Amino acid sequence: MSTTTIIERCTGLFEDLDFTAAREWKAAEPGRKVIGFMPVYVPEEIIHAAGMLPLGIVGGGDQLEVIHGDAYYQSYICRIPRSTIELGVSKRLDFVDGMLFPSICDVIRNLSGMWKMLYPKVYVRYFDVPQNYVDDVGGEYYRRELEELRDGLAKLGGREITDEAINASITIYNERRSLVREIYAFRSERPWKAPATEVYLLMRAGLVLPVEEHIEMMHDYLAAAEAEDRPIRxxxxxxxxxxxxxxxxxxxxxxxxxxxxxxxxxxYMLVNRWLLDDVDPTGDPLKNLADAFLHHSADTAxxxxxxxxxxxxxxxxxxxxxxxxxxxxxxxxxxxxxxxxxxxxxxxxxxxxxxxxxxxxxxxxxxxxxxxxxxxxxxxxxxxxx
Ligand code: SF4
Missing domain, CATH: 3.40.50.11900 (Rossmann fold)
Structure with a gap:
């Protein structure tokens, strides 16, 4: 498969504001559930372990005309909450069973409140993260956040989410993390072979595809990019x-x-790279995820x-x-x-x-x-x- 074919598929996913791939995933088996999440980071492993599809929502981009969304917010804030509201009120997210709003700023916090009021039947959670990196303070706090998320999703899905299931998901996500690191390293080494737009679209595809499919796609891209000759600029x-x-x-x-x-x-797409190393896939998964967040995560703004x-x-x-x-x-x-x-x-x-x-x-x-x-x-x- 060529990089062109792979990037064409990624572009299709990127431009599809109806999230057809996620809708199709959900329709393929009765009872499947989709959990949307906003930037920057949520532990997708827990959603995956619940048998649900994590779906990254990063606003409407430049293709979506915001008609209703502006009415919900003052003008002097960023655009992503308004275009996300627009996605909601235009029913593009009507198949989403839950929405997670990670703690990043007041805008996202307010959006979580609005979502609760607009969609009372949807599982909505403001997903808080620690501001203290001491294990028995911030770590303990975050562990409880993870427990609440796990229990909330278990209730929504009507089945227990076991430690074994989360550990199995951690193993899969470790594979994705490792491939993402490989692609970034490859681009850094030979940037003419992996243009930024392609890597961006490839990472973005990971927001809407099942992780297993994304892993396969990244393998294919790496092989194709390695094999193709491109001019050095x-x-x-x-x-x-x-x-x-x-x-x-x-x-x-x-x-x-x-x-x-x-x-x-x-x-870009920090959710794919937030945890810098592999997470231990044995023992207490919530403790291991908390430990990774506290001590092995990206230190950005x-x-x-x-x-x-x-x-x-x-x-x-x-x-x-x-x-x-x-x-x-x-x-x-x-x-x-x-x-x-x-x-x-x-x-x-x-x-x-x-x-x-x-x-x-x-x-x-x-x-x-x-x-x-x-x-x-x-x-x-x-x-x-x-
Ligand atoms: S202000 Fe908040 S919601 Fe807006 S772009 Fe920045 S982090 Fe995202």
């Missing part, structure tokens, strides 16, 4: 940071590439960082590991978590002489020329003076 290597929740339009990612940048790391001196360390490591020559801070307009942390991250980059630029976007931004010019000038300046 005179592009500079950049890390994109700040895009962990509302997603940029695909054209924005294309524009960055076309302006002469190889994206060698990013924080999407996660509370208790020590100021640690802010930016993760990004610095990413720059070093991926041999990046610069950082593009690209965050959604009005995104508190990304934009409040950006000055601190930018300072850290400056302290280490890492060139950086920043801009904001909305998921439906249409005018790419200024971004192309900005990113192109940035790439040229790196090539000339770094």
């Amino acid at each position: 005179d592009s500079c290597r950049v890390v994109v940071s700040g895009s962990f929740c509302e997603q940029p339009p695909l054209n924005l990612i294309k524009s960055i590439e076309m302006s002469g940048c190889y994206v060698v790391d990013d924080d 999407a996660k509370y960082c208790a020590k100021r001196e640690d802010v930016g360390r993760f990004l610095l490591d990413s720059v070093r590991k991926s041999k990046a020559e610069g950082v593009i801070f690209a965050a959604p307009s009005f995104c508190d978590p990304a934009l409040l942390e950006r000055p601190m991250l930018a300072d850290r980059m400056s302290e280490h002489d890492i060139p950086h630029i920043s801009f904001k976007y909305a998921e439906n931004s249409g005018q790419m020329q200024p971004i192309r010019e900005q990113a192109g000038t940035f790439a040229d300046s790196i090539k000339l003076w770094s």
